[in-house]
Amino acid sequence: MWEELGKALCLMLVIEGILPFLYPNRWRQLVAMLALTPDRQLRLMGLVSMAIGAGLLFLIH
Numbered sequence: 001m002w003e004e005l006g007k008a009l010c011l012m013l014v015i016e017g018i019l020p021f022l023y024p025n026r027w028r029q030l031v032a033m034l035a036l037t038p039d040r041q042l043r044l045m046g047l048v049s050m051a052i053g054a055g056l057l058f059l060i061h
Contacts, residue, residue, distance in 0.1 A: 020027045034042070
């Protein structure tokens with residue numbers, strides 16, 4: 001189990017690094033825009049993201 005969790009974390013870091021590597025200026029603009037987004041909207045986006053991830057994980061497994 002710990003090995004799979006480690007692999008998932010490493011894959012997440014690779015995927016997270018793609019946009020800043022390929023489009024650093026656009027990524028910087030996106031981060032600045034996210035800083036102005038209200039907390040409620042960010043929480044909703046996080047909840048939707050977690051639900052989609054959990055649903056996909058359930059379907060795959």
